[in-house]
Amino acid sequence: DAKTTQPNSMESNEEEPVHLPCNHSTISGTDYIHWYRQLPSQGPEYVIHGLTSNVNNRMASLAIAEDRKSSTLILHRATLRDAAVYYCILTPLYAQKLVFGQGTRLTINP
Amino acid sequence: DTAVSQTPKYLVTQMGNDKSIKCEQNLGHDTMYWYKQDSKKFLKIMFSYNNKELIINETVPNRFSPKSPDKAHLNLHINSLELGDSAVYFCASSLMGLSVGNEQFFGPGTRLTVL
Numbered sequence: 001d002a003k004t005t006q007p008n009s010m011e012s013n014e015e016e017p018v019h020l021p022c023n024h025s026t027i028s029g030t031d032y033i034h035w036y037r038q039l040p041s042q043g044p045e046y047v048i049h050g051l052t053s054n055v056n057n058r059m060a061s062l063a064i065a066e067d068r069k070s071s072t073l074i075l076h077r078a079t080l081r082d083a084a085v086y087y088c089i090l091t092p093l094y095a096q097k098l099v100f101g102q103g104t105r106l107t108i109n110p
Numbered sequence: 111d112t113a114v115s116q117t118p119k120y121l122v123t124q125m126g127n128d129k130s131i132k133c134e135q136n137l138g139h140d141t142m143y144w145y146k147q148d149s150k151k152f153l154k155i156m157f158s159y160n161n162k163e164l165i166i167n168e169t170v171p172n173r174f175s176p177k178s179p180d181k182a183h184l185n186l187h188i189n190s191l192e193l194g195d196s197a198v199y200f201c202a203s204s205l206m207g208l209s210v211g212n213e214q215f216f217g218p219g220t221r222l223t224v225l
Contacts, residue, residue, distance in 0.1 A: 034213075043114075043200045043216030044153065085151070096166050097143070098214060100153040 004088045009105040012078050020073040020104055022088030027068050030093040035062065035073045037084040038103070044087065047073065083108045113137050114217040116201050122223045123191055130187045131220045133201030141165075142184035143202040143214065144176060153200070159184050188222075196224045 005023040012018045024033070035047040048055055048062045050071070055062040061074040075082055087103040114135045123129050135142060143166075144156040158166035162178040173189045188195060201217040 036214075038153075041219075043202070043219050044214075045216065046213035049213070087153075096141075096158055097155040097168075099155070102152070 004090060004101055006086075006088055006101065006104045008102065009107065011107045011109065013109045014080060015077050018075040018078045018082070018106065018108075020075075020086050020088075020106065021070065022072070023070045024088070024090055025069045027090055028092070031090040032093070032095075033062065033064060033068075033071050034089045034091055034098070035060070036087045036089065036098070036100075037082075038087070039081075039084045044100075047086070049091075078106075078108050080108050080110060082106065114201055114203055114215050116199075116217040116220050118220060119218065120221050120223075122225065124225055125191055125193060127191050128187070128189045129191060129222070130185055131199055131201075131222070132183070132185045133217060134183050135201075135203040135215070136182065137203055137205075137215060139203040139205050139215070140181060141204050141206065142178065142181070143204075144184065144186050145200040145202060145216075147198040147200060147219070149197070157184075157186075191222075191224045193224050196222055198222070 032049050034049040036044040037047050038044045048060050050062045063072045085103040085105050087100050089098050117132045141160045143158045145153050146156050147153045156170045157176045159178045161181050175187045178184045198219045198221050200219050202214045204214045205212050
């Protein structure tokens, strides 16, 4: 499984944008980039995923580098509820499982 | 309506006992999973079932036996519980595995404590 590297922790302020980076230099051409997050005492929840192009949904945006060796999850206006561990996961086409790394613990200051 | 539900939410038991955790999904998904999150918070897949058939078994001890009576349910039975089994167990489901980027939906977790 291709590996991802994320900072252990990040901190931001409420109502400001947050950019969560992820490096995946060994990504292959058919690997999807998934982001999940885990709020305290809850199960992980899907945030967004992409393959090559940037993606937007109601929760976040995903910016994928042109060479696909890195990506950035963007929370446009962080709220206290966004405090969570964010996982960047590569999943091969027709993958049967998610392989979680250590993720980035995001703290949001009021 | 809860999409993926697990029971019980908490389970405290003695070493050596046998216990089960139940999982149900009402999303009409084909594939269900069990993950384990240990005390260091690492989340790791244990099993995956597709339409009641086992497709992933990640070298989990034989004491753990998943059972899928139908595609909406995946239960986890654990025999002869050990201290190291203490963890949070998450059930998840997805449509047709993770094909073309399908997302997984996770349950709220079952915190198992073995004394």
